[in-house]
Amino acid sequence: MxxxxxxxxxxxxxxxxxxxxxxxxxxxxxxxxxxxxxxxxxxxxxxxxxxxxxxxxxxxxxxxxxxxxxxxxxxxxxxxFQSIRDDLQKIYTGIYFNELIDTLIPEAHPDQNAFKLLLDGLISLESMNSLDSLIRLFEVKLMSIAGYAPQLKYCSLCKGSVGVEKIGFSFEQRGIICAPCSFKVQPQIRFQAGILKYLIKLSTMEIKHADRLKFPKGTEIEIEQLTHKYILSYTGRELKSYPFIKNMAQNDWSVKS
Ligand SMILES: [Zn+2]
CATH class of the missing domain: 2.40.50.140 (Nucleic acid-binding proteins)
Structure with missing residues (x-):
């Protein structure tokens, strides 16, 4: 054998x-x-x-x-990665990374990028203390590797510019929707143009640089809801570890504010 x-x-x-x-x-x-x-x-x-x-x-x-x-x-x-296991907030984030990989990556398909993302994600988790941008980077990068990268450059329907007003996002169309097309396809979520800049950054930045990215106060919840709902539209179910990191993040924000 x-x-x-x-x-x-x-x-x-x-x-x-x-x-x-x-x-x-x-x-x-x-x-x-x-x-x-x-x-x-x-x-x-x-x-x-x-x-x-x-x-x-x-x-x-x-x-x-x-x-x-x-x-x-x-x-x-x-x-x-024992230091991750010894830290209550980090251990759930590590388990969440593992669960995302387990859910979105099929068995027996060689995928070096997914392995590397997980390894780099855990290395970054071990050394970083601000976890918001690291978790969002991991989510967005994994969705790309799994073949579900969202369209963020132009309208997913007409390929036109989306403008600078509130931008719609459709999970079925896998991307942003311009105002005229919003009458044809109802976006599930809308956000300010400033949020789009951060989403583009998340899709291009390397995970080891996650601590260089700080979301403006108040936007982290909006960005989190978007990536979370996008993942949910593919997995069809809530991941078991998700409520734990969600609670951790909320507690953390309440301490900061
Ligand atoms: Zn359009």
């Missing part, structure tokens, strides 16, 4: 039986894969912390090609 070697980030694990765990991983070479970790629930867990969510690892797994479940053979920690 072929052996597969890759770097990976652990997305999640759950108990499969009294002795085994099922581990979902975003690998750098083979895309998202699921592996059975035999004896991982025993006291002498042969994988140790290397199968904890967010761990950046080097792994070997085996199984027939193109099957859906593989067997984990060996894993070494490259970086555990």
């Amino acid at each position: 072929p052996l597969f070697k890759s770097e990976a980030i652990v997305l999640r694990n759950f108990n499969l039986s009294e002795t085994d765990k099922l581990v979902t991983l975003m690998t750098s070479r083979f895309g998202k894969v699921k592996c059975v970790a035999k004896s991982a629930r025993k006291i002498k867990n042969p994988f140790g912390a290397a199968i904890e969510p967010m761990s950046h690892i080097r792994l070997i797994y085996f199984g027939k090609e193109n099957q859906t479940l593989y067997r984990l053979n060996h894993s070494d920690i490259i970086h555990s």
Whole structure:
């Protein structure tokens, strides 16, 4: 049976039986894969912390090609991201990143960009303290990688300019809508032209520079609602970790104001 070697980030694990765990991983070479970790629930867990969510690892797994479940053979920690796990606000953000990748990236499609975004996202999360722009950057970049980049340059219907007044955004049309076209397609959300500038920045900036981007006071909620609803229009359901980071952000803002 072929052996597969890759770097990976652990997305999640759950108990499969009294002795085994099922581990979902975003690998750098083979895309998202699921592996059975035999004896991982025993006291002498042969994988140790290397199968904890967010761990950046080097792994070997085996199984027939193109099957859906593989067997984990060996894993070494490259970086555990333990400091994220030790911080209540950061741990939920890391889990949210993992859950977004798990939801939006299909299995067994090699996708180096998604792996790199997750790794860079976790590295940035480890060092940054202002998480608003980091979370928004991660959301917008992942939607692009998954093939759902929103149209922000011109009207999604007529390809014309959207003007400088309140701008409409349609989730079905995947982008901004000009005023005349708003009579044909009802935008689900409207925002000031200033917000559009920040959305364009989010789609072009590198995630490691997230701490250079500060949203003007009051706009962070509007931008958050837009990216959140856009993701929701694709996932069709609320992610489990989302309410946690939402609560954290609200508490944080109330302290600042
Ligand atoms: Zn138009």
